[in-house]
Amino acid sequence: MKNISEVTNCYGCLSCVDRCPTKCISVTETKLGHQIPYVDQSKCVECGACIKICPDITNHDLKMPLSVVAAWNVDINERLKSSSGGIATLIANEIINGGGVVYGCSFEEPFEFKHIRCENIASLAKLRGSKYVQSNTVGIYTKIRQDLKDNRKVLFIGTPCQVTAVNNYFNKPKNLFTVDLICHGVPSVKILKESIPKQILNTQITNVEFRQNTKYQFSLLKGRFTLYNRPIATDLYLKAFFTGLDYRESCYKCRFAHIMRSGDITLGDFWGLKLKLPVYERGYGVSLCLINSEKGYNLLRSTNKQTKQHIRSLEEAVLENQPLVHPKKKTFRVRLFNCLYPHIGFRLATICAIPEIYIKSKIIRY
Numbered sequence: 070m071k072n073i074s075e076v077t078n079c080y081g082c083l084s085c086v087d088r089c090p091t092k093c094i095s096v097t098e099t100k101l102g103h104q105i106p107y108v109d110q111s112k113c114v115e116c117g118a119c120i121k122i123c124p125d126i127t128n129h130d131l132k133m134p135l136s137v138v139a140a141w142n143v144d145i146n147e148r149l150k151s152s153s154g155g156i157a158t159l160i161a162n163e164i165i166n167g168g169g170v171v172y173g174c175s176f177e178e179p180f181e182f183k184h185i186r187c188e189n190i191a192s193l194a195k196l197r198g199s200k201y202v203q204s205n206t207v208g209i210y211t212k213i214r215q216d217l218k219d220n221r222k223v224l225f226i227g228t229p230c231q232v233t234a235v236n237n238y239f240n241k242p243k244n245l246f247t248v249d250l251i252c253h254g255v256p257s258v259k260i261l262k263e264s265i266p267k268q269i270l271n272t273q274i275t276n277v278e279f280r281q282n283t284k285y286q287f288s289l290l291k292g293r294f295t296l297y298n299r300p301i302a303t304d305l306y307l308k309a310f311f312t313g314l315d316y317r318e319s320c321y322k323c324r325f326a327h328i329m330r331s332g333d334i335t336l337g338d339f340w341g342l343k344l345k346l347p348v349y350e351r352g353y354g355v356s357l358c359l360i361n362s363e364k365g366y367n368l369l370r371s372t373n374k375q376t377k378q379h380i381r382s383l384e385e386a387v388l389e390n391q392p393l394v395h396p397k398k399k400t401f402r403v404r405l406f407n408c409l410y411p412h413i414g415f416r417l418a419t420i421c422a423i424p425e426i427y428i429k430s431k432i433i434r435y
């Protein structure tokens with residue numbers, strides 16, 4: 070293999086774009102709008118640098134969890150602002166308070182989802198909340214390299230393929246900490262935009278929410294005002310997302326939808342938790358934390374004062390959390406969506422692929 074153009078299962082981490090010494094790799098899109106690298110073969114010197122760091126080829130650093138913890142932020146207001154137990158934000162706070170920097174996914178105007186660098190507590194608010202779409206990481210690796218050179222502590226939070234890309238790019242420096250999310254797949258920003266009415270998309274949007282704590286609903290905001298709001302019962306984008314219709318191709322063959330993890334800590338929702346808790350406690354969200362390394366243990370321990378933590382079993386962790394066992398299946402519905410989408414667009418392709426779910430959502434709306 071001479072360069073990244075021969076990789077068949079691209080995860081879209083785009084670390085190859087940052088890594089290429091001759092800058093011959095740029096970004097292009099698939100039919101479904103997913104970003105993939107494009108190599109200008111005339112400029113490629115076949116050094117193999119892009120191949121060495123590609124998560125599809127190099128992913129040796131996967132770790133078996135050392136322990137499983139159910140955890141949540143004891144400050145209810147803070148916890149309600151997060152997706153599950155709010156542990157990602159607490160860990161990020163600790164890194165910033167220790168003089169470090171945090172990289173995570175943010176919505177950026179006019180309508181972009183990308184990893185950004187945060188140097189203070191205020192900017193961490195932009196990372197909060199799960200964005201159910203693929204985040205753009207171009208340029209992030211170069212910034213992390215500089216921070217590590219400057220001897221700063223760096224925390225990177227992202228999907229397991231993105232975390233593997235970061236681990237591959239840097240050879241296990243002691244200052245690099247990683248948190249991977251349990252992930253069942255990512256649609257493209259192109260598809261998300263198509264699911265939104267044009268007149269709304271043309272106005273200024275300052276934030277996008279896919280869930281409010283444990284309640285799934287899709288909202289577009291301008292400052293404090295809600296411009297658009299759809300609960301999961303009636304939102305076609307969330308319906309397609311949870312049915313797994315519109316993920317990038319690599320998600321259906323994902324090597325990281327497995328119990329072996331890439332981050333120092335893995336975070337998700339503790340759906341299978343058997344711990345007896347008051348109904349409100351569970352309703353506010355509980356984080357599933359897989360501690361995968363000593364660094365991960367120390368990261369979670371640094372939040373001890375602000376969290377409640379309970380040691381749980383691995384069996385409980387994988388219960389009702391399929392991405393810890395295998396990737397989403399590429400069903401007939403997915404194939405149908407993939408075939409139809411380029412010709413008839415998101416809405417009609419989704420209706421054809423999941424007609425009974427669409428009809429049910431119409432009845433609920435009515």
Ligand SMILES: Cc1cc2nc3c(=O)[nH]c(=O)nc-3n(C[C@H](O)[C@H](O)[C@H](O)COP(=O)(O)OP(=O)(O)OC[C@H]3O[C@@H](n4cnc5c(N)ncnc54)[C@H](O)[C@@H]3O)c2cc1C
Pocket residue numbers: 150151152153154155156157158172173174175196197198199200201202203204226227228250251252253254255336337338339340356357390392
């Ligand atoms: C696409 C996707 C699919 C997921 N699927 C599952 C699942 O099947 N099962 C499960 O248990 N959990 C899943 N999660 C994880 C879950 O939704 C929460 O993100 C996780 O529990 C952390 O919650 P928190 O309250 O600790 O974090 P919060 O305080 O809400 O912070 C969220 C963190 O996630 C990062 N993030 C958000 N969106 C993205 C993105 N698109 N790409 C990369 N990083 C992002 C942000 O940088 C931030 O640091 C998924 C998350 C994503 C983004």
